[in-house]
Amino acid sequence: MANVETEGLKVKASAGAAEGQAAENIANPKASEYEEPKEKIQVSAEKKAEIQERILKQISAELQLPAGKVKTTMELLDEGNTIPFIARYRKEMTGELDENQLRDIEERLQYLRNLEDRKIEVVRLIDEQGKLTDELRSSIERAVKLQEIEDLYRPYRQKRKTRASVAKERGLEPLAAWIWKQPRQGSLEEEASRYINADKQVGSAAEAIQGAMDILAENIADDAKIRAWVRRYTQDNGIIRTEAKDAKAESVYEMYYSYQEPVKRLPPHRILAINRGEREEILKVGLDVQPDKIHDFMVRQIVRGDSVVRDVLRTIVEDAYKRLLAPSVEREVRGEMTEAGEEQAIKIFAENLRNLLLQAPIKGHVVLGVDPAYRTGCKLAVIDDTGKMLEIAVTYPTPPNNKVAEAKAKFKQLISTYSVELIVIGNGTASRETEQFVAELIGEIKERKLKYLIVSEAGASVYSASKLAQTEFPELDVAERSAISIARRLQDPLAELVKIEPKAIGVGQYQHDVSQKRLDENLKAVVESAVNHVGVDLNTASPSLLSYVSGVNATLAKNIVKYREENGKFSSRQELSKVPRLGAKSFEQCVGFMRIAGGRNPLDNTPIHPESYDVVDRLFKELRIELAQLGSQQLLALLQTLEPEELAPKLGVGVPTMRDILDSLQRPGRDPRDEVPAPIFRTDVLQLEDLVPGMELTGTVRNVIDFGAFVDIGIKNDGLVHISQLKNGFVKHPMDVVSVGDIVQVWVLNVDQKKGRVGLTMKKPQ
Template sequence: MVDSIIEPIAEQLHIRPAQVKQTLALLEEGNTVPFIARYRKEMTKGLDEEAIRVIQEQYDYQVNLAKRKEDVLRLIEQQGKLTDEIRSDVAACDKLSQVEDIYRPYQQKRKTRATDAVAKGLQPLAEWLLNLPMHGNVEKEALKYISDLVPATAEAIQGAKDIIAEKVSDDPKVREKIRRSVENYGRIVTKAKKNHADEQRVYKMYYDYAERVSTLATHRIMAIDRAEKEKVITVSFDYDKEYQLEWCYRRYTHKRPSIADPYIREAVEDGLKRLAFPGVERAVRNELSEKAHASSIEVFSMNLERLLLQPPMKNKMILGLDPAYRTGCKLAVIDETGKMLEISVIYPHKPINKQAEAKAITLKLLQKYPIDIIAIGNGTASRESEAFIAELIQENHLSVSYTMVSEAGASVYSASKLARDEFPDLQVEQRSAVSIARRIQDPLAELIKIDPQSIGVGQYQHDLPVSQLSSRLDFVVSKAVNRVGVNINTASVELLKNVSGLNQSTAKSIVSYRNEHGRITDRKEIKKISKIGAKSFEQSAGFLRIEDGKEILDRTGIHPESYALAKAILSRLSLNTADMGTSKAVEVMKEIKVQELASALNSDPYTVADILQAIAAPLRDYREQYDGPLLRSDVLTLEDLKIGDEMEGVVRNVVDFGAFVDIGLKDDGLIHVSKMSKKRISHPSDIVSIGDIVKVWVCNIDEEKHKVQLSLLPLH
């Protein structure tokens, strides 16, 4: 591995080059990111999954960059035009786009005005003009190039100017100068098109808008891109083009008087206005869009991770309610294991309005089963359904609570082959009610069944590059599954295939083995399952949990390779496996010096610390650190609110400009980023995450638009 590639990655992540080197070596050996992050901390010095992912991506980029630099130098050398200056300029590039700018003058071009002029033999005339002759006559010089292909001096001179114009446009120094001007001092300007189709005035802000390119927020870039795509606005850049023209003119004339001066000025102006300005502006727009895409993908992945890691409502019987108007609200009762017990449908809303019957059916279910929580999907008719349930609870003095559940992607799952296989006798909407109920009982196990891109917790997600988004979200799913771990005896194929070292095929093998042999009783037995070899076992074993098995360590995140060390630690602390998770074990932990214990046992502090944590809390769920669902028993309307009211709500989505919070109204309220902290913050995710239960204050109510603005800061 080349140090010139490793050093920039280490610098970017503020870590030592040795950590990058070790991580890359582990990846090269076929280890997965979750396995390295959890079980090879001593080698990476504790790098987490995100850092390992960045190392992997940056390494691939740096390798591609180095290869492209070699290719460009070789191609220029083949033309006999490679100089020490070009070699030095290429070596200094840290972006592929910079390398391409240097190569631009030397690459094979499609037919252009300049290539046409070169083909007609006008290159020497262009070079004569660029040599800045002080004496002579340009038209007389041009007579030398008259031929069947060039019938007039005017055409010869124009051809020479076309060659100069393209040379100017291809000049990497010129392009870099324009780029810096646009990025550092330019403004992006948007104007509404005549007769555009923005009837809802969604893009009203951009009908007449200008902002410095350097301050343009990524969500505004996405909005501008979409408005332009929908033909609502035109987009242009405003920067000092006259200064660029003069600078470029001086670059090619060196302030020397010449008879070629007016021709060079015309060629420079043409090269910039016709070629360089539009080309660089396109490149800047592309880079802005790429930056916005990267930011949106980051926001989406961060939100998805928190959604997947919502704490499960274990051992609860749930009534799932999928709201609708005309087709009725579907009800599904699931038991503590997620098994569906009963399905029904009610019509409490318009146009059918069978309120009394709906209440009777729902009440009967609540009396028949010991329902702990009612889970209401937050889609169409959700708030009317919430009001219906709240009224039912109040009228009958029921001890049950309800919560609103994001139903993003529920319809996608309900119509999928997976759902049809699971519930072949149910209709699509009925499956959706079961999914909504299961989403609070075990969010990870249920949401894993849905294509991550269908879970709408991002911004402008439909405008993002599909492959990049898909790759990033798959990584998030894998990270979440492995952080939590899975019960090998109950996990679905969809859950198992995301475990480190497993895939669709090996996940199916595990389920087939369970079906044929019954419960798996210890981790050693995993080796007997077909298609699971030594590497697959090594990578997956620590993440596959076995509850109530032969070996108590199998229920923890301790890897089998460390069982001997774990038992040595227990012995040294005068504990046994039966003491794991007891107050006795927790008390003993308080006195331990991890570094000393690791040295005494010839181990490392990272592995020892993880083992100690597992001894203290063998069944600890990683998700316990986050807020559970907010349970309610009453409903709220806009009329109930006044400025200054203190509320409690659940963060439903985090975007670049703020966070949307469910406080019990039909539409989520917005906390703008400016209302989140008295200090300057780089992104709303610094303060809140999806699923957080937050205390907020009402700071503005727009009754006409039914919108509420909230603040995390008290108003007084």
């Protein structure tokens, strides 16, 4: 077997799972003992090329993408190009890989390069111990996962004091080697008696034997082949069991008070729920697996024929598994389960966030934003159709003040003064009482068509207390800023929500239980993708919005705004190059995503990159039309007759770029969000008591999770459409059917008045 032959005793200077670690949170996949490289190891050019080729082949095989496309993408990334830029403006080079494929390549490239760095470091560390063999080097270089490398390195890693390390200090390694040879003759007790040594604290043959057994148990637990097999077996056959620490205590984890499920069938959201219950010390969690087959496998790997130490070796195997290997593998398996759960939670959050950010903006309306509360009153903010704050006020229509008449007078005065058309209410504390008040108010105002909408105020308090909010509105208090944020979320969700830390927006599941670094990385990529998909108005965008544009960081975003404030509006994209510290590379990456309405060049209000302006010039000359005609019906009709496949060779450009140019010329100044359905506005309130099974309602999907979707139907709490009720037939995941922001028809299934819960279905009743 690998690494547990006779030579193994000489090279294994460290233990398997260090004792005492069982008390660690075994659901934590980040609890790592890996030694990090202290400095970057220098690698020859030939070795770098070999590694690059190996990574290229692996990514191509894993993602099932042509090697040429992967290679080009790797080169573009290494040159400092961003994903949005490559996806939009380098389609010919990548063979039109989409943004998701590009991000997959980027992620795998980073992982595999880190993997290769770790291989080099591990080879160096083992070589410095004088224990590196050709076979071991080859095994390390063939590894395709970090876990494989760490399994191979485990026997050589320095670690804290263990029973085996103490036995080695007492000089018992030769006795362990004697046992490992599995002699057919001789006496173990007689052999062990030679190691009795008062100076080394070995007082008897039994003590010597126990020490040798500890050394061998640790070596067996460290063996890469055995660990890999036991890990796989545990993943395939393990059972997660949970029970309550206090069965009488009420909690949201009651379904897990006496629960079990096979490891391989446990869905991601239940993994994270169980982990949270364990972390909050409400649940006790264990991973059970029948040890008999594991023992049999390990014995077959180790025990050879009949020997005088056969029974001793069997005892060592049992000890190696029970004391060292089982706790360690349980941590690893639970860690891998947690990582899978986290990946799913992050994926769901990212998809929901993207759909939320790309909700249709409601333009051209004066809006009254309401941040509801009880004791401190409802904060009001009137903003014009550009998002400018016009007036701030506070009223007290809710308990305990109940100054309804006074509040109505103030609302009516603001509505009349500023010609308010929409009222937006935050969904926090006192929101439904405020909604009732607003619905009554709308009924009293006959001279104008007023509507209201309840929006999620998740993250509004985070923004209101931020330095950005303090800079924007230094004279206002936190609650007043929150009312402005609530109102602006209706006018331009993307521009307002980018001011808030993405994970505070609240459209996921268990986002606070996952790796925050990994979550932040993914959500930042989502926001970046959404911002660049829409594009930004260079003359109105905030620093927060600009900082997500391809090639622009926070410093450059502030410099752009400062330049705008000092020099007036940008009149052309080219003027961006004058912004301090915005170099040629940043200009190339960002300029195509900037928009200038009414500038010197009409193309500056399109997604066409300035590097393609000469293509447009040649196209217009061939068509014998002027650039000033951009946006006219005459030009639109003409452009719709053109074939990009025919034009591209004539104009010396690729077909994908030609296609994008023609599409952009047909819709200058287009906002892709305009194609998304507008939210549902209301004029009257719906109570939980009004609902009866079978009632048909129109609602808005607010959140999509693993087991269903939450839909706002106009009552205090969103109703749940369970995955089984999304449509007739099998549904693999709710996201295959609905997305955040979708307007859906639902029917009431059941109503729980006591808990305030409503079950909904999207399957039309017969």
